[in-house]
Amino acid sequence: MLVFAISDKGGTGRSVTGTNIVYRHALQGNDVCYLDFDFGSPTAGAIFSVSAVARGTRENGLHHYLRGECPQPRRVDVWAESDREGLRTRPPGAGRLVLLPGSEGGGELSALTDEVVGRCVQLLGRLDEEFDLCMIDVSAGRSFTAELVLAATVRMPAIPFRWLVFHRWTRQHIIAADGLVTGADGLLDVGTRFGHDTDDLRDRIRFVRTAVLEPDAAELVGLRDEQRAWLSACDSELRELAGRHGVGRTAMLGKIPLDPVLQWREQLITDEDVLASKIANAETATAFEDLAKKIVDDSAWEGL
Amino acid sequence: MLVMGEVHTGLLQNSGEISESTCRQVLGLMAGETVRVSRRPIVHALSPERLTGVDCALPTASRSRVRGVGTVVSRCAVTGGRVAQGSSYVRVVRSDADRRLPWSHYLARPGVVEVLGKAKAADLAEGFTGDSAPGRPDGACLDLGAVSGRFLDLVQQSTLLDRRAPFKIPRTSLRWVAETGEPSIRFTLHAEQERTLRLTHPGPFTTAVVDLCEDLATHDWLLTSLLVIVERARIGGTPGAQAVARLAPAIDHLMHLWMPAARVEEWLTPFWESLERRPGFTRQWRSLVDRVRDQVAMNTLALLNATADAGRR
Ligand SMILES: Nc1ncnc2c1ncn2[C@@H]1O[C@H](COP(=O)(O)OP(=O)(O)OP(=O)(O)O)[C@@H](O)[C@H]1O
Ligand SMILES: [Mg+2]
Numbered sequence: 001m002l003v004f005a006i007s008d009k010g011g012t013g014r015s016v017t018g019t020n021i022v023y024r025h026a027l028q029g030n031d032v033c034y035l036d037f038d039f040g041s042p043t044a045g046a047i048f049s050v051s052a053v054a055r056g057t058r059e060n061g062l063h064h065y066l067r068g069e070c071p072q073p074r075r076v077d078v079w080a081e082s083d084r085e086g087l088r089t090r091p092p093g094a095g096r097l098v099l100l101p102g103s104e105g106g107g108e109l110s111a112l113t114d115e116v117v118g119r120c121v122q123l124l125g126r127l128d129e130e131f132d133l134c135m136i137d138v139s140a141g142r143s144f145t146a147e148l149v150l151a152a153t154v155r156m157p158a159i160p161f162r163w164l165v166f167h168r169w170t171r172q173h174i175i176a177a178d179g180l181v182t183g184a185d186g187l188l189d190v191g192t193r194f195g196h197d198t199d200d201l202r203d204r205i206r207f208v209r210t211a212v213l214e215p216d217a218a219e220l221v222g223l224r225d226e227q228r229a230w231l232s233a234c235d236s237e238l239r240e241l242a243g244r245h246g247v248g249r250t251a252m253l254g255k256i257p258l259d260p261v262l263q264w265r266e267q268l269i270t271d272e273d274v275l276a277s278k279i280a281n282a283e284t285a286t287a288f289e290d291l292a293k294k295i296v297d298d299s300a301w302e303g304l
Numbered sequence: 305m306l307v308m309g310e311v312h313t314g315l316l317q318n319s320g321e322i323s324e325s326t327c328r329q330v331l332g333l334m335a336g337e338t339v340r341v342s343r344r345p346i347v348h349a350l351s352p353e354r355l356t357g358v359d360c361a362l363p364t365a366s367r368s369r370v371r372g373v374g375t376v377v378s379r380c381a382v383t384g385g386r387v388a389q390g391s392s393y394v395r396v397v398r399s400d401a402d403r404r405l406p407w408s409h410y411l412a413r414p415g416v417v418e419v420l421g422k423a424k425a426a427d428l429a430e431g432f433t434g435d436s437a438p439g440r441p442d443g444a445c446l447d448l449g450a451v452s453g454r455f456l457d458l459v460q461q462s463t464l465l466d467r468r469a470p471f472k473i474p475r476t477s478l479r480w481v482a483e484t485g486e487p488s489i490r491f492t493l494h495a496e497q498e499r500t501l502r503l504t505h506p507g508p509f510t511t512a513v514v515d516l517c518e519d520l521a522t523h524d525w526l527l528t529s530l531l532v533i534v535e536r537a538r539i540g541g542t543p544g545a546q547a548v549a550r551l552a553p554a555i556d557h558l559m560h561l562w563m564p565a566a567r568v569e570e571w572l573t574p575f576w577e578s579l580e581r582r583p584g585f586t587r588q589w590r591s592l593v594d595r596v597r598d599q600v601a602m603n604t605l606a607l608l609n610a611t612a613d614a615g616r617r
Contacts, residue, residue: 029536031472071450093538121459128467129314129460130474158467 001249002124003135003295004149006187008176010140013210014166016266017256017288019047023097023268024285024292030132031095031122033075038139039063042102048268049084050076053101059228061103061237065123066116073100073123080256084175085255086270095132112151120152128159135295147194147302150187162301163205164188164253169212178245181205203303208291209255217257236243253300254282254291268287305425307509308432309393310448311518312456313474319468321385321557322379324349330462331380346563350572351380354455355414359404361397361445362419365430372396372446374410374417378455383522390455391518392448395509416541417446431480433492433500449477471553473529478521482513489575490519491583499524507613512569516576519567523585526561530554530592539595544603548568551596559596562589 005018015038022032036056042063045053048230055062057074065073078097078151079090088223090097092274109116127134138146167177181187193203213219215232223231242248261280262275269288273280294300316322324341327349331339337352341440355375360374378392399405399418410418454476480501490502499516507606537550564586580586 003551071447087311092541095536122454125457125461126453126475129317130472132472158459158463 001133001147001296002159003133004138004163005135006138006146007140007166008180009173009293012166015044015137016262017166017208017210018135018137019044020268020288022133024288025133026095027091028292029093029095032133033098033100033127033131035062035100035134035136036102037062037145038137039102039145040139044099045101048078049082049087050078051083053183054104056104056106057268058104061101061106063103063106066119068115075100086272108204112144112147117148117151121150121155124152125156128300147190150191163259165205165207166210166289167207169209171241174238174242174245174247177207177246208251208253212255212260213258253294254287256287257283257298305394305396305430307393309514309517310452311389311478311479312452312475313387313389314390314522315469315473316386316457317460317467317469318465319470320501323385326464327382327385330459330464331382333458346384348567351383353377353379358446362428363431363445364427365434366427370423371420372417372456373404374416374594376451377415380455380459381518386454386557386561387522388459389518390452392451393514425483433479433481433502438616452566470557471556473532476525476528480517482509484508491579512572514533516568516572520566523564526558527585527589530558534592539599544606548600549602551599554596559593
């Protein structure tokens with residue numbers, strides 16, 4: 001299964017959420033890999049705490065590979081190479097957790113050629129042979145990278161793939177997320193132009209809300225009644241807006257609560273962070289776990 | 305001088321094994337030429353051969369620059385309708401000329417790469433398979449693995465396959481060097497999925513040597529994959545029924561494929577026998593297979609006991 005992670009805006013929580021989902025999926029016993037296709041700022045290495053590739057790799061990064069500069073992109077075994085103690089041993093029963101870092105200082109893809117699409121097809125096809133889940137961080141907004149993977153998946157009709165569109169729980173983000181999918185030059189528009197079936201592609205897209213502050217969250221206990229009432233009204237307004245934009249409950253795969261740890265630092269939330277040091281909220285870890293299951297649960301992906 | 309080759313082996317991307325006739329279609333990469341199929345003791349289908357022209361540096365342990373020009377021979381194989389391979393090799397010979405000749409010269413010598421200038425066989429052999437080998441070759445260097453990988457891709461991308469393989473498993477790669485001389489064989493496991501083989505055989509090189517390398521690669525892949533599946537099952541660490549469910553793909557798709565040296569010519573079988581003594585492929589395979597069968601038997605027994613208990617109550 002290939003899962004493409006995208007958002008309309010930058011800084012949405014796409015990388016942090018995507019990496020945490022694959023981490024949880026690995027803990028659930030699956031072999032997983034994470035491809036940092038965010039060529040402008042490949043920072044997945046930092047989230048996995050692999051300092052050697054914190055800002056991408058100088059050699060054999062995904063960028064180099066797609067440009068034909070190396071035969072195969074570099075692979076980083078997170079269980080072996082992470083600097084974080086809690087990540088450096090593979091827990092019993094966990095699957096492989098592999099990062100394919102982007103190229104340091106690579107810059108965005110500047111053109112979409114047949115060779116580049118061919119290399120992308122080759123890479124994804126081979127990874128699909130050995131990994132249960134491949135998550136591809138496609139970067140923010142309309143980009144050559146998004147076009148690249150839309151073109152590549154047309155050429156691999158038998159390989160299952162899905163899209164996750166990440167957005168924050170605000171007016172602007174909801175409208176923008178909808179636009180990225182259904183707007184001009186959005187995913188459906190471009191995908192259809194490349195040869196995807198529009199309805200089929202739509203069925204493969206779900207939304208994920210990031211850093212959501214629920215009106216009944218513990219963080220809000222200290223608020224005045226007036227403030228809480230206002231937040232509540234905002235929330236229901238947003239829900240109504242989301243419904244109108246097709247970003248509502250039915251098209252939503254899950255939501256991740258706002259977490260103090262993630263607000264301060266981009267990282268994986270381990271069980272140790274929740275249970276031992278107690279710096280992260282249990283709800284956050286549970287939300288990642290749920291998403292890690294839903295991503296491969298066909299009932300969550302039935303036609304809308 | 306020497307022959308070098310690389311075999312990539314993987315699980316055929318299909319839900320079940322494919323029939324002999326599907327094998328023929330999948331491997332019919334070149335119209336007009338037929339796929340060779342042998343049926344006993346296991347169905348083995350071999351594609352027609354294809355050539356790739358090369359003019360590039362050859363890998364050397366000393367890192368001295370050696371230029372080779374010629375063609376690489378590649379082919380694909382499917383064993384038991386289940387295991388797919390891409391395989392390439394070149395015969396490296398000294399060129400009589402000191403410059404590149406017209407392509408017609410090289411096309412008349414399929415599978416031969418001619419070395420321009422000075423080169424030592426030992427330096428090339430060590431550069432291709434030795435510990436000092438610079439990992440994967442870069443773009444400027446002869447990369448047989450890249451060629452074999454692409455041929456394996458051709459098989460895996462066939463529209464006749466449903467791509468719903470029963471389990472996920474990495475490909476393995478076997479890099480080999482064969483020379484004529486006092487018989488010896490050395491098989492080495494490297495990091496992850498990389499293996500190398502150094503072979504010295506009596507008499508001149510024939511394609512039977514390639515068959516031997518492909519046969520070894522198939523069995524090394526089978527063993528590697530069964531080890532992965534047994535590890536994933538976490539025998540003893542999970543409830544018996546769960547472990548057995550995770551072992552099921554091995555029983556359904558791998559365990560009947562073990563046929564060592566089935567396609568190896570008589571004069572080369574001593575090499576297989578030597579590997580059977582050390583490292584002992586079949587010994588390890590049998591012990592794993594026994595382990596899988598014991599798990600299934602024990603689980604069946606537990607189920608029977610539980611049913612009997614329930615009946616008595
Ligand atoms: N659930 C959350 N709670 C609190 N903060 C979060 C949460 N998810 C992400 N963040 C924070 O939001 C910021 C942006 O997250 P992230 O880097 O994952 O976004 P992105 O969409 O990948 O951005 P970019 O487009 O720049 O790559 C980070 O500081 C991150 O730690
Ligand atoms: Mg990011």
